[in-house]
Amino acid sequence: MITETDNPVRVMGLHSLTYCERLYYLEEVENILIADERVYAGRNFHEEIRVDNQDIGRVETFEYTSEKLGLTGKVDRLQKRDGIWIPYEHKIGRSKTIGKEKEAWESDAIQVTAYAFLIEEASGRIIEEGRIKYRRDNVLVKLELTDQLRQKTLGTIERAKRIRAEVHRPPVTENANLCVRCSLAPVCLPEENRSLEMEDYEAARLFVPHREKETIHITGYKTRVSKKGEAIEIIKNDDEVKTGKTKFPVNEIESIILHGSVSISAQLIAFLSWQKIPIHWFSMGGSYIGGLNSNAGTPQRKIRQYEALTDGKIRFYLTKKLAIGKCETQLRYILRATRKKERAISQMEAIDAMRQNLKKMTEADNVDAIRGYEGTIARIYHQIIPTLLLSEVPNHMFPNGRTKRPPKDRYNAIQSFLYSLLYKSVFQAIIAVGLDPDFGFYHTPRSSASPLVLDLMELFRTPICDIPLVGSVNRMSWDIKDDFEVTNEKVWLSESGRKKAIAIYETRLNDTWKHPVMGYSLTYYRMIEMEVRFLEKEWSDQAGLFARARLR
Numbered sequence: 001m002i003t004e005t006d007n008p009v010r011v012m013g014l015h016s017l018t019y020c021e022r023l024y025y026l027e028e029v030e031n032i033l034i035a036d037e038r039v040y041a042g043r044n045f046h047e048e049i050r051v052d053n054q055d056i057g058r059v060e061t062f063e064y065t066s067e068k069l070g071l072t073g074k075v076d077r078l079q080k081r082d083g084i085w086i087p088y089e090h091k092i093g094r095s096k097t098i099g100k101e102k103e104a105w106e107s108d109a110i111q112v113t114a115y116a117f118l119i120e121e122a123s124g125r126i127i128e129e130g131r132i133k134y135r136r137d138n139v140l141v142k143l144e145l146t147d148q149l150r151q152k153t154l155g156t157i158e159r160a161k162r163i164r165a166e167v168h169r170p171p172v173t174e175n176a177n178l179c180v181r182c183s184l185a186p187v188c189l190p191e192e193n194r195s196l197e198m199e200d201y202e203a204a205r206l207f208v209p210h211r212e213k214e215t216i217h218i219t220g221y222k223t224r225v226s227k228k229g230e231a232i233e234i235i236k237n238d239d240e241v242k243t244g245k246t247k248f249p250v251n252e253i254e255s256i257i258l259h260g261s262v263s264i265s266a267q268l269i270a271f272l273s274w275q276k277i278p279i280h281w282f283s284m285g286g287s288y289i290g291g292l293n294s295n296a297g298t299p300q301r302k303i304r305q306y307e308a309l310t311d312g313k314i315r316f317y318l319t320k321k322l323a324i325g326k327c328e329t330q331l332r333y334i335l336r337a338t339r340k341k342e343r344a345i346s347q348m349e350a351i352d353a354m355r356q357n358l359k360k361m362t363e364a365d366n367v368d369a370i371r372g373y374e375g376t377i378a379r380i381y382h383q384i385i386p387t388l389l390l391s392e393v394p395n396h397m398f399p400n401g402r403t404k405r406p407p408k409d410r411y412n413a414i415q416s417f418l419y420s421l422l423y424k425s426v427f428q429a430i431i432a433v434g435l436d437p438d439f440g441f442y443h444t445p446r447s448s449a450s451p452l453v454l455d456l457m458e459l460f461r462t463p464i465c466d467i468p469l470v471g472s473v474n475r476m477s478w479d480i481k482d483d484f485e486v487t488n489e490k491v492w493l494s495e496s497g498r499k500k501a502i503a504i505y506e507t508r509l510n511d512t513w514k515h516p517v518m519g520y521s522l523t524y525y526r527m528i529e530m531e532v533r534f535l536e537k538e539w540s541d542q543a544g545l546f547a548r549a550r551l552r
């Protein structure tokens with residue numbers, strides 16, 4: 001439980017609360033802060049003010065915590081006029097216009113009044129007015145700190161304390177206009193909630209459709225990676241020819257993946273952790289070893305996850321949705337991949353068997369039955385995959401069933417590596433959303449792999465890994481000698497093979513795809529995060545969005 005002395009309410013939090021209760025909860029309780037362009041613009045603006053103020057020497061940045069009120073804050077500027085202190089707040093947007101009158105927005109007025117409370121307690125003097133400068137329309141609003149405004153502000157402080165003691169997130173605001181300008185819309189996904197609540201609602205896309213930063217894969221025997229100022233530098237083994245870019249500014253990096261014997265400096269590990277940039281390690285054989293993610297998430301989100309996923313009914317509901325989503329996608333892929341030519345009898349029988357098992361799955365009332373149907377469909381699916389490969393494909397590239405640990409043929413070696421990359425992507429998305437990857441609902445914890453990651457991967461194996469893999473084999477993209485290391489026991493990818501697989505995977509992540517339910521396009525990369533957010537919504541605020549996407 002958060003206590004007032006340990007964790008006073010931030011005045012900025014009151015500003016968010018007046019805007020939207022859910023925004024306040026996401027920011028102040030769940031600690032979700034997204035620095036979008038508007039936030040950066042605001043920060044730069046405040047930096048400019050600070051510089052100006054120092055130049056003219058009339059401003060003190062004032063920071064104070066009131067134990068009595070359980071409130072803390074930092075005033076932009078404090079100026080003395082006729083012996084009275086006046087708090088100034090600077091806003092990058094416009095003032096509120098009523099007719100010809102220019103006024104402060106309620107959230108800004110409450111923020112300035114809360115600052116006044118802090119100054120009064122610190123100085124022992126009454127503050128009678130505050131001023132708010134709106135940059136966009138260049139308006140300075142003088143704000144009289146009336147009794148009514150003071151009461152409203154005290155009420156808001158109390159409301160803030162009440163709301164943050166809740167485990168459950170407040171609902172999406174009814175005023176959809178607020179969401180368009182809200183920096184947390186990509187996390188909150190309010191339009192997606194509304195689309196479920198209102199029939200024929202056309203959801204606006206507030207979720208960022210593309211990845212904004214790069215994933216850096218580092219391969220190569222004895223390659224080193226270290227910190228160089230605010231960038232990472234890749235230093236290749238002296239024997240290798242240096243190709244491509246070797247320096248990446250840290251603000252352009254989303255995550256770093258180290259393959260095989262690449263080494264990383266301790267200084268860079270610390271720096272990346274501080275910057276909240278995940279690092280992942282893959283073995284020489286292409287298996288995922290582990291990752292370092294410093295975004296731990298908040299207890300509220302994990303408490304809700306544990307509560308939900310220990311409830312048998314919820315586990316069953318999610319398992320069924322997941323299994324149907326996965327198997328329908330597998331069936332649709334087989335239908336799509338075989339529609340141009342006359343289907344072979346074996347293909348028609350396989351499709352028929354998949355359909356029958358899917359129908360039984362939708363009627364199943366227990367997890368064991370679902371597992372059984374899902375296993376049968378998966379077996380049929382993997383048996384039919386070789387029939388999707390062209391007759392010109394060399395025999396060496398055909399899969400001989402599904403072999404995992406270790407892969408025993410070239411096709412399975414590529415597939416296993418692509419699945420490992422997918423594991424990393426799903427793991428990272430789960431951490432970004434603040435869930436515990438070790439607590440899932442379908443897979444049982446029997447290996448070192450995290451069950452929730454394995455659960456969510458089921459939705460993406462076909463569209464992100466299998467489809468591009470079949471495509472690359474049919475395009476003859478693989479060199480059966482140079483791209484593989486083959487022994488009697490196993491087959492794995494050589495360095496050139498790994499590089500090809502990484503390129504196929506990353507290209508696929510950047511492919512856009514129209515979400516058949518939401519009706520807007522986004523990349524597969526973003527789709528993974530969106531499904532994790534939909535899953536979290538199942539038990540946090542809006543059930544019904546998870547696992548609805550299907551291959552067309």
Ligand code: SF4
Binds near residue numbers: 021024026171180190
């Ligand atoms: S997106 Fe809308 S509902 Fe969600 S926090 Fe922002 S304003 Fe509130």
